[in-house]
Amino acid sequence: MPDWIEILLRSLFFLIVLFVITKVLGKKQLSQLSFFEYVTGITIGNVGAELATKVEGNIIHGVLSILVFAIAPFIAGSISLKSKTFRDLVEGKASVFIKDGKVMEDNLKKEKYTIDELLALLRKKDVFDISEVEFALLEANGDFSVMLKKQNQPITAKDLNLSVAAVKEPQTIIMDGSILDEPLSTIGLNRNWLHTELDKLGVILENVFLAQANSNGELTVDLFDDKLKVPSPQEKPLMLATLKKCQADLELFALGTESKEAKEMFSKNSEKLQKAIDGVAHILRN
Secondary structure, three states: OOHHHHHHHHHHHHHHHHHHHHHHHOOHHHHOOOHHHHHHHHHHHHHHHHHHHOOOOOHHHHHHHHHHHHHHHHHHHHHHHHOHHHHHHHHOOOEEEEEOOEEOHHHHHHOOOOHHHHHHHHHHOOOOOHHHEEEEEEOOOOOEEEEEOHHHOOOOOOOOOOOOOOOOOOEEEEEOOEEOHHHHHHOOOOHHHHHHHHHHHOOOHHHEEEEEEOOOOOEEEEEOOOOOOOOOOOHHHHHHHHHHHHHHHHHHHHHHOOOHHHHHHHHHHHHHHHHHHHHHHHHHOO
16 A cells, blocks of 8 residues: 555544544543643644654554543543642642732742733733732633722622513524524524514515524524614513603693592502613613
């Protein structure tokens, strides 16, 4: 067999072997590498490349070598679950870069980071003023985590003592002009509802590139033709406007009647409706 054909076949074989091993190792091997997994991954790739191009190499020996390096992370992971000391040794520990608003220069030097690199990491987290940071650390996997000072943190509904409805993740229900029934049923909707909503927007299914629906039953559509614009959902704003009009009408009725009982009834119901509006306004606004 010519050498080039054998190299081609070896390359295809080890491509499949490495693909299978990578799938078995899981997504962590791709996204959150520890030092140990980083070294293991490089070694497996090098072994595969060497055996694919060296015709005189023994394929069985190469596969055994790859399997050894592939099994090593599983063994190390099992020991790490039971031993923090071993876990710190293999995976490393997070390094604190900012504590109580102060930059830890010694830790920066230890990790071989300059102040410019620290500022760049902060900018990636949308932090441009270092005085806004209370705590920041470099994770063992290389990720950078930042906690802002309390006064610089975004205001949440909890801070305002507001109760908000639970929100489920939006579901993609149309992709490339085809309806996806499983996610549609996940949020309790059906094809009839979908076709009705598409009719309201004045679009046909074949023209829809992507469509998502949220837990409130709102449909967001993106068309194949980028020049066409689809109007945003208006049901909730219209409902809020209708409630406000009803509340205003009740106030007018209270002012326009001369009957004491009717005036009291209209005023009382106007106040109740206003409280209801205050409770749902943040939900009905876009």
